[in-house]
Amino acid sequence: MTKPATRAVHGAGAWMARMVLMASVAVVSFSGCSCERPRRPRRADRMGAEVPRVRVKLGRDTRSVAVAVKGPWRLVGREGEIASGKRLDWTQVTAAGGNVVFGRIATVNGPVELAGAGDVPVRVSQAVGGKARRRRYRGTLRISPTHNGAIRLINVLPMEAYLAGVLANELYPSWHVEAYKAQAIVARTYALVDRNARRRYDYDVQDSQGSQVYGGAGTETATAWEAVEATWGVAATYRVAGGKRALLKTYYHSTCGGDTVAAGGVFGGSTPAPLAGGTKCTYCRKSPKYRWPTVVLTKRHVTGALQRSGSASLTQLGPVWRVEVAARTGRSGRAERIRVVDTAGKSVLLRSGYWRILVGASKVPSTWFDIEDRGDRIALTGGRGYGHGVGLCQWGAQYLAAHGKRGEEIVRYYYPGVELARAY
Numbered sequence: 235m236t237k238p239a240t241r242a243v244h245g246a247g248a249w250m251a252r253m254v255l256m257a258s259v260a261v262v263s264f265s266g267c268s269c270e271r272p273r274r275p276r277r278a279d280r281m282g283a284e285v286p287r288v289r290v291k292l293g294r295d296t297r298s299v300a301v302a303v304k305g306p307w308r309l310v311g312r313e314g315e316i317a318s319g320k321r322l323d324w325t326q327v328t329a330a331g332g333n334v335v336f337g338r339i340a341t342v343n344g345p346v347e348l349a350g351a352g353d354v355p356v357r358v359s360q361a362v363g364g365k366a367r368r369r370r371y372r373g374t375l376r377i378s379p380t381h382n383g384a385i386r387l388i389n390v391l392p393m394e395a396y397l398a399g400v401l402a403n404e405l406y407p408s409w410h411v412e413a414y415k416a417q418a419i420v421a422r423t424y425a426l427v428d429r430n431a432r433r434r435y436d437y438d439v440q441d442s443q444g445s446q447v448y449g450g451a452g453t454e455t456a457t458a459w460e461a462v463e464a465t466w467g468v469a470a471t472y473r474v475a476g477g478k479r480a481l482l483k484t485y486y487h488s489t490c491g492g493d494t495v496a497a498g499g500v501f502g503g504s505t506p507a508p509l510a511g512g513t514k515c516t517y518c519r520k521s522p523k524y525r526w527p528t529v530v531l532t533k534r535h536v537t538g539a540l541q542r543s544g545s546a547s548l549t550q551l552g553p554v555w556r557v558e559v560a561a562r563t564g565r566s567g568r569a570e571r572i573r574v575v576d577t578a579g580k581s582v583l584l585r586s587g588y589w590r591i592l593v594g595a596s597k598v599p600s601t602w603f604d605i606e607d608r609g610d611r612i613a614l615t616g617g618r619g620y621g622h623g624v625g626l627c628q629w630g631a632q633y634l635a636a637h638g639k640r641g642e643e644i645v646r647y648y649y650p651g652v653e654l655a656r657a658y
């Protein structure tokens with residue numbers, strides 16, 4: 235029975251882990267940054283060893299997955315090549331007793347890696363939310379047995395190819411290439427920070443909003459590649475003690491609603507200067523969430539959400555009686571802490587971002603609101619913005635790009651004092 239080297243962190247847990255990571259700062263060396271660069275190879279197999287490889291966990295661990303390669307392929311295990319061929323038709327891969335059962339081709343104790351020759355992608359058909367989701371991935375597909383009898387899929391590929399598969403999922407297709415360039419620098423830096431912090435884990439990032447949304451080669455666009463090539467290797471850094479520079483955890487969000495907010499007020503911990511917030515931004519006015527209509531939640535829903543959280547102090551809480559904003563943060567006055575009081579008078583204080591995730595981030599677009607008590611319900615009124623409000627505002631970036639700002643200028647606007655440098 236093969237045991238995995240690490241344990242996975244899922245959902246809200248990953249969100250909490252990201253908060254903790256803010257405190258860890260990796261100091262690295264950078265070369266100075268001049269801007270535009272010549273075009274670079276789009277083929278993952280031609281990207282040199284200087285481009286870091288990123289390990290992306292695909293979906294959730296699963297019992298079964300189908301894979302295919304429309305071209306020459308190779309399957310490799312710990313002890314070398316297991317099989318190869320000119321074309322791999324759809325093959326079912328399952329886990330059994332700690333082994334990976336690769337169709338009728340092989341049963342392997344331990345992880346296997348499947349790759350196409352050259353830049354031929356690996357096709358994956360995976361059940362996501364009860365539906366089959368077919369995607370194509372550049373680089374290598376690592377399939378590992380987990381300790382609870384499932385298999386874990388990890389796409390290992392060069393950072394720049396990963397970014398091309400992220401940008402078009404994070405921004406709208408019609409948006410300006412300079413907004414894409416800003417997003418490329420920000421997404422690259424974000425992934426590099428995660429990668430540095432997760433060296434002892436079996437993956438660096440997830441393919442969902444837990445990290446950054448990544449859809450593989452099939453979701454790449456010409457604009458995404460143009461932005462990746464123009465910003466090749468460029469990352470956002472800031473000065474730390476001793477005159478050294480460190481990678482900035484480049485938080486970003488959809489719509490700030492008028493003003494960005496300090497990272498520490500949202501995630502806790504210390505706030506590096508470029509994430510101190512208070513960047514005025516009415517540029518996101520065109521976002522449908524610049525102002526959002528009143529959201530009504532039943533107290534019963536809030537009670538259930540807190541009790542399902544798994545947190546000891548929250549599960550002890552009885553039926554919710556009152557929900558109030560206990561503290562606000564930043565110039566804009568976003569809710570920083572929420573006080574919840576139960577019908578027995580017991581009260582707890584939560585970070586508003588955590589409260590938002592618990593009651594449903596899809597229901598509550600941001601933490602910028604007032605709370606009105608309406609008997610068995612609460613109403614969130616005066617809502618502004620979409621997302622946590624820290625760092626770059628994507629709708630604002632699009633407006634600035636459409637009005638003549640360059641990608642690098644946009645990054646510097648939302649992270650004041652940041653220095654752009656080549657990480658490779």
Ligand SMILES: [Zn+2]
Nearest residue numbers: 490515518627
């Ligand atoms: Zn904004």
